Amino acid sequence: MDKTELHLAEEKKLLESVEAPEELETRLRNALNRVAPARHRRIGAFWKIAAVVLIVFAVSGNQYNAFSYYGKLLLGFDGVVNDSLKELNEAGLGQTVDVSKTYEDGTTLTINGLMSDANQLIVYYTLSNPAGLKKDELGVYDKVDPIRISGFWTDSDSNGGTLNTSEMNEIKTEYKGYQRFNRVSPFAKKLTMHFWIKLEDGTRKSDMITFPYDPNKALKSHIEHSFNQEITTDIGTLSLDSIIATPTMTEINGIFSANEDTDHFMMVDGALEGVELIANGTLVNAGMAEAKILQKDNKIEIKMHYGELPQPLHSLEIKINELPSYKLIDRKLPFSSSKDQLFNIEGKEIRVKDVSRSSTGVRLTLAYDSFDIITKGMSLGTKSGLVPMKTSEAGNHVKQLDGKEYSERTLIFETKENPEYLYIEKIYYKKPYDITINVPLE
Amino acid sequence: MRWVRLVKKAKKGDKEALLHLVLSEKNAYYRLAYSYMGNANDAMDAMEDMIVKVYENIGKLQDDPAFYSWSKTILANSCKRMLDKQSKLILVDDWQPEHERIDDPATRDPYKTSDGQLDMQSLLLQVNEHQREAIRLKYVHDFDYQTIADVTNVPVGTVKSRIFQGLKKLREYCKGGGIDG
Numbered sequence: 283m284d285k286t287e288l289h290l291a292e293e294k295k296l297l298e299s300v301e302a303p304e305e306l307e308t309r310l311r312n313a314l315n316r317v318a319p320a321r322h323r324r325i326g327a328f329w330k331i332a333a334v335v336l337i338v339f340a341v342s343g344n345q346y347n348a349f350s351y352y353g354k355l356l357l358g359f360d361g362v363v364n365d366s367l368k369e370l371n372e373a374g375l376g377q378t379v380d381v382s383k384t385y386e387d388g389t390t391l392t393i394n395g396l397m398s399d400a401n402q403l404i405v406y407y408t409l410s411n412p413a414g415l416k417k418d419e420l421g422v423y424d425k426v427d428p429i430r431i432s433g434f435w436t437d438s439d440s441n442g443g444t445l446n447t448s449e450m451n452e453i454k455t456e457y458k459g460y461q462r463f464n465r466v467s468p469f470a471k472k473l474t475m476h477f478w479i480k481l482e483d484g485t486r487k488s489d490m491i492t493f494p495y496d497p498n499k500a501l502k503s504h505i506e507h508s509f510n511q512e513i514t515t516d517i518g519t520l521s522l523d524s525i526i527a528t529p530t531m532t533e534i535n536g537i538f539s540a541n542e543d544t545d546h547f548m549m550v551d552g553a554l555e556g557v558e559l560i561a562n563g564t565l566v567n568a569g570m571a572e573a574k575i576l577q578k579d580n581k582i583e584i585k586m587h588y589g590e591l592p593q594p595l596h597s598l599e600i601k602i603n604e605l606p607s608y609k610l611i612d613r614k615l616p617f618s619s620s621k622d623q624l625f626n627i628e629g630k631e632i633r634v635k636d637v638s639r640s641s642t643g644v645r646l647t648l649a650y651d652s653f654d655i656i657t658k659g660m661s662l663g664t665k666s667g668l669v670p671m672k673t674s675e676a677g678n679h680v681k682q683l684d685g686k687e688y689s690e691r692t693l694i695f696e697t698k699e700n701p702e703y704l705y706i707e708k709i710y711y712k713k714p715y716d717i718t719i720n721v722p723l724e
Numbered sequence: 725m726r727w728v729r730l731v732k733k734a735k736k737g738d739k740e741a742l743l744h745l746v747l748s749e750k751n752a753y754y755r756l757a758y759s760y761m762g763n764a765n766d767a768m769d770a771m772e773d774m775i776v777k778v779y780e781n782i783g784k785l786q787d788d789p790a791f792y793s794w795s796k797t798i799l800a801n802s803c804k805r806m807l808d809k810q811s812k813l814i815l816v817d818d819w820q821p822e823h824e825r826i827d828d829p830a831t832r833d834p835y836k837t838s839d840g841q842l843d844m845q846s847l848l849l850q851v852n853e854h855q856r857e858a859i860r861l862k863y864v865h866d867f868d869y870q871t872i873a874d875v876t877n878v879p880v881g882t883v884k885s886r887i888f889q890g891l892k893k894l895r896e897y898c899k900g901g902g903i904d905g
Contacts, residue, residue: 285895286891286894286895287863290859290863290864291863293860293863293864294863294864297755297758297759297864298755300751300754300755300758301751301754302750302751302753302754303754303764303768305768306750306754306768306771307743307747307750309768309771309772310743310746310747310771310772310775311743313772313773313775313776314739314742314743314775314776314779315739316776317776317779317780427783427784440783552729555729677747678747678748679744679747679748689744
């Protein structure tokens with residue numbers, strides 16, 4: 283190691299002695315609390331979509347009007363998309379669009395093309411400005427933030443797209459990206475993309491761009507299979523209704539009917555992570571799963587997203603390893619004089635780290651196996667009875683020397699009385715299963 | 725990776741999940757901000773700015789596992805923007821007696837006044853601002869080339885050459901006995 287490296291190592295060591303101050307958490311929390319909640323997905327659209335889907339199914343017999351289509355390549359997106367999208371593009375399966383809009387700062391947004399199937403719509407776009415595109419204050423070139431697609435019987439939310447991963451040309455005048463949306467109606471002939479755009483002077487405006495769409499050029503699904511598989515759990519029944527595998531992704535749809543309360547399912551973090559899709563013996567990448575509570579009959583609508591399936595496909599199975607469960611515990615954990623107490627609940631450890639009083643109430647800090655136990659269902663016992671939790675604050679994520687990881691959380695109770703015990707009414711956890719469903723291949 | 729799940733939650737607007745993500749790496753973030761800003765208050769200001777930006781823009785992050793490098797890029801940019809603003813206010817700053825700021829317990833820090841730091845400062849002054857930033861990010865904060873490129877807004881090749889040229893210059897300077905090390 284030469285002197286320069288020694289000096290750098292020394293600076294690194296010195297910097298490592300700098301620790302984040304205690305007040306940092308409060309400052310960050312307050313900063314976050316000052317911002318308005320992020321845009322939430324609109325609720326209530328389900329029935330509208332359900333009606334559309336029903337009509338579509340009735341009219342089209344659950345088959346996209348999909349003839350083999352060979353069109354033009356979408357040029358210049360090779361570096362932006364993943365391999366499977368690249369192959370589809372190379373096979374000429376995209377639709378060229380070429381509609382553009384120019385803004386007062388000289389920036390032009392061009393919709394170059396799209397790829398559509400029974401699961402999603404992918405829109406490819408280019409941002410260009412002959413005077414050069416600058417990074418915004420976030421260090422991002424992509425000034426377009428697509429929100430949704432509307433059209434005839436179509437209202438599709440955005441499902442993620444490119445950010446810094448997108449391609450910029452060398453002279454920084456052109457930027458290419460793409461955005462994924464939920465599927466669009468096979469009856470739409472025109473689509474409108476709603477988006478935010480940040481201009482070079484820093485102003486942000488909401489705008490839309492309309493382009494033609496040819497549903498006949500939608501990619502053909504590999505598999506569209508409906509089944510009626512029911513899995514009974516402690517807390518309800520999971521029924522898997524359909525699987526649609528298109529060249530760009532795979533979606534499994536189902537409904538969970540809760541015996542008592544949809545919370546028993548929804549309270550478990552990553553509730554559907556135990557459901558795997560296995561194609562030709564290999565695990566298919568899982569994407570985000572959506573669970574939406576329907577207002578009626580304790581039902582939850584479920585959509586599980588996976589990557590595209592390998593071709594040719596020899597076998598396809600859905601494997602269920604874990605599903606949410608819930609248990610009534612009804613146990614009191616008394617606080618003793620020693621602060622650091624350890625309790626074992628259903629094989630999970632809960633450590634009572636600290637109990638302190640403030641002028642308005644009691645703060646109780648717990649450490650527990652990360653995210654497996656949910657604080658809903660815990661209350662504080664005092665002389666005059668149980669006090670429900672008012673709020674809770676996330677704390678540190680602790681990694682012990684033995685490799686064990688804990689999350690800390692501080693529960694806040696509003697009471698003037700002395701805390702005597704922690705009452706755990708119920709816990710939510712994942713229960714192991716071993717169920718394999720074979721999906722028949724035509 | 726458990727935290728990837730938190731990224732997904734944060735994407736759905738869960739503020740606590742985002743806070744948890746940032747707090748589990750709070751020292752790494754803080755050190756990055758501190759090395760740009762040089763004092764605790766400004767470092768925390770920059771982090772406040774970062775968490776708000778991250779919250780508002782996390783929907784655009786496609787690659788969930790890239791959360792940490794993405795948010796650190798945002799933090800570095802927040803710091804640079806704040807420094808930019810401060811340099812415009814430097815005249816006003818000069819009006820304040822220096823000891824007032826140093827003696828403030830919130831901003832006092834062993835790191836700032838230690839000999840090692842002073843050595844490094846004078847050593848790094850031998851290279852230009854861009855080389856200095858790239859070397860720091862690489863060797864003190866362990867950033868990869870791509871992240872440094874994102875932070876400094878230049879291609880990866882330029883980052884590599886800045887680091888190479890900067891180190892070369894530093895080595896020559898050390899050899900020439902310019903610093904007692």
